[in-house]
Amino acid sequence: MGTRGRRRAGSPDARRAILGAARAAFARDGYNASLRGIARAAGVDPALVHHYFPERSQLFVEAVYDGPDGPAMDPAVLDEVRHLPASRQGIALVRLFVTQWDRMGADRFAAVVRAALANEGVVARIRDLVVGALVTPLVERVAPDRVRLRSQLIAGHLVGLGMTRWIARLDAVSAAEPDELAAAVGPVIQHYLTGDLGEPSGRSASPLGAPE
Amino acid sequence: MGTRGRRRAGSPDARRAILGAARAAFARDGYNASLRGIARAAGVDPALVHHYFPERSQLFVEAVYDGPDGPAMDPAVLDEVRHLPASRQGIALVRLFVTQWDRMGADRFAAVVRAALANEGVVARIRDLVVGALVTPLVERVAPDRVRLRSQLIAGHLVGLGMTRWIARLDAVSAAEPDELAAAVGPVIQHYLTGDLGEPSGRSASPLGAPE
Numbered sequence: 001m002g003t004r005g006r007r008r009a010g011s012p013d014a015r016r017a018i019l020g021a022a023r024a025a026f027a028r029d030g031y032n033a034s035l036r037g038i039a040r041a042a043g044v045d046p047a048l049v050h051h052y053f054p055e056r057s058q059l060f061v062e063a064v065y066d067g068p069d070g071p072a073m074d075p076a077v078l079d080e081v082r083h084l085p086a087s088r089q090g091i092a093l094v095r096l097f098v099t100q101w102d103r104m105g106a107d108r109f110a111a112v113v114r115a116a117l118a119n120e121g122v123v124a125r126i127r128d129l130v131v132g133a134l135v136t137p138l139v140e141r142v143a144p145d146r147v148r149l150r151s152q153l154i155a156g157h158l159v160g161l162g163m164t165r166w167i168a169r170l171d172a173v174s175a176a177e178p179d180e181l182a183a184a185v186g187p188v189i190q191h192y193l194t195g196d197l198g199e200p201s202g203r204s205a206s207p208l209g210a211p212e
Numbered sequence: 213m214g215t216r217g218r219r220r221a222g223s224p225d226a227r228r229a230i231l232g233a234a235r236a237a238f239a240r241d242g243y244n245a246s247l248r249g250i251a252r253a254a255g256v257d258p259a260l261v262h263h264y265f266p267e268r269s270q271l272f273v274e275a276v277y278d279g280p281d282g283p284a285m286d287p288a289v290l291d292e293v294r295h296l297p298a299s300r301q302g303i304a305l306v307r308l309f310v311t312q313w314d315r316m317g318a319d320r321f322a323a324v325v326r327a328a329l330a331n332e333g334v335v336a337r338i339r340d341l342v343v344g345a346l347v348t349p350l351v352e353r354v355a356p357d358r359v360r361l362r363s364q365l366i367a368g369h370l371v372g373l374g375m376t377r378w379i380a381r382l383d384a385v386s387a388a389e390p391d392e393l394a395a396a397v398g399p400v401i402q403h404y405l406t407g408d409l410g411e412p413s414g415r416s417a418s419p420l421g422a423p424e
């Protein structure tokens with residue numbers, strides 16, 4: 001990237017340069033990376049960073065969560081899951097989640113989760129993206145009832161799986177092939193998608209897989 | 213707490229005073245709270261903090277995870293789960309986890325998870341406590357096979373559920389009664405405890421609850 005002149009608003013590369021610099025800075029310095037340093041690395045005026053990204057959380061989400069080659073979980077990627085019969089979506093969703101983030105990298109997953117924990121604004125944006133844009137539309141096509149609870153249980157389970165594999169790095173989950181995890185975890189996601197969630201009153205559902 | 217004289221090593225209250233001060237400081241300032249400030253608040257010499265807790269992560273875990281009135285998840289508390297028939301342990305474990313941390317408070321759960329994400333030493337200690345001391349002993353009594361994978365999937369799922377309820381505060385999961393969550397999530401934990409996890413090769417298990 002040239003440093004001879006600053007990029008200006010409207011320069012086709014300015015926004016992209018800011019995102020690239022932000023991605024590197026967030027990876028190196030965490031969520032509170034210097035916005036001034038990002039502007040300098042991108043060769044733009046600091047005001048331009050603020051122009052494109054009025055809030056730090058927007059810049060973070062677009063740079064880190066959406067990532068270098070498109071969103072980590074582009075809604076379009078879910079098409080392959082959406083077009084499956086409902087009964088096979090659980091396993092397909094787990095395989096997709098694991099292979100996508102394996103490719104994106106443990107560091108990026110950790111950065112997103114850390115930022116979400118450190119900052120309420122990031123929590124809200126990640127929540128909207130993951131639950132609102134990705135999981136809920138999938139669930140509401142096939143769920144027999146209680147779409148919100150199902151969506152949130154699925155999102156929570158996938159985040160927990162990711163923390164186990166990419167952050168706490170527990171050995172058996174970290175070493176498992178995506179197909180192995182899909183086989184073990186997929187039926188659980190399937191249960192949350194279309195299974196009997198039991199009664200709110202506490203009347204319990206039968207253990208999965210065990211006929212009553 | 214008096215401030216007229218410093219407590220000395222061997223004083224029966226010194227250790228307890230340090231833990232109390234640390235708990236308040238970690239809650240207020242996060243994982244990197246000042247150890248000097250903790251010593252001052254406890255009325256002890258800073259060297260005494262180091263004497264009892266050579267590493268910051270030990271002090272953190274004992275003050276925040278183990279908590280003001282005993283450990284968040286004392287292994288003894290799990291006795292009520294352990295003595296149930298295997299087929300009912302999943303629901304009981306979820307109910308116990310949710311009621312315990314509801315009582316402990318969302319802030320404490322968030323503090324533990326944040327510290328674990330910020331610091332490798334805390335990750336390791338929490339991992340040892342949660343998986344090693346709590347989950348694995350339960351699983352190995354009833355699991356037909358693959359104890360480590362089962363233990364880690366259970367721990368990951370409970371952490372993910374906690375993040376959904378106490379950190380991201382997704383509405384349906386946050387509003388659910390412990391019994392409702394136990395009914396919805398218990399069968400999943402049951403599956404991880406004693407169900408068919410499928411083949412590592414990718415031959416998939418049947419969807420839970422759906423007869424083949």
